[in-house]
Amino acid sequence: MTTRREIIAFIGALPILSLAGCGPGDDSAASCKPIVLGDDRECALCGMTISNFPGPKGQACLDSDETKGFCSTNDLFSWAWQPESKPRISALYVHDLSRTGWQDPGNEDWMDARDAIYVINHDQEGAMGHSPAPFSKREDAEAFASDHGGQVLAFEDLDWDALKTPS
DSSP: OOOHHHHHHHHHHHHHHHTTTOSTTOOHHHHOOOOOOOTTOBOTTTOOBGGGSOSOOEEEEETTSOEEEESSHHHHHHHHTSTTTGGGEEEEEEEOTTTSOSSSOOTTOEEEGGGOEEEESOSOOBTTBSOOEEESSHHHHHHHHHHHOOEEEEGGGOOHHHHSOOO
């Protein structure tokens, strides 16, 4: 016969047992790497051909091992901040403009979007207007803002208002 003490001990152990298998060995974000956005790849949000436009692009890795490509950082964040998208994302990547140029960002120059420093409200046109310009180095972001106008923000400070192009 099961004692009351055994039942209480079992119930107390349930939260610990539910964490089994959740250790550091299952890091899907670490296994997800940026992919090459080929000439025929369409933006997951607007459907435009990604390579047809200047400016930094974006990628979202999903828990399902699918990677979505975006024609701009504007479209990446517009998609990623949707309530139905947020829980499915394992990693976000953007072009690092500290290592590549605005006109034709390279497929090798990706960085974690959460680590980037962004310039918003600048004068450079991309696929979706004046998309946030991501940099790995703050001094590069500040130099870009000095040359092209805009405001320098950390990822944590980006919000819907930051995506709006000033008129």
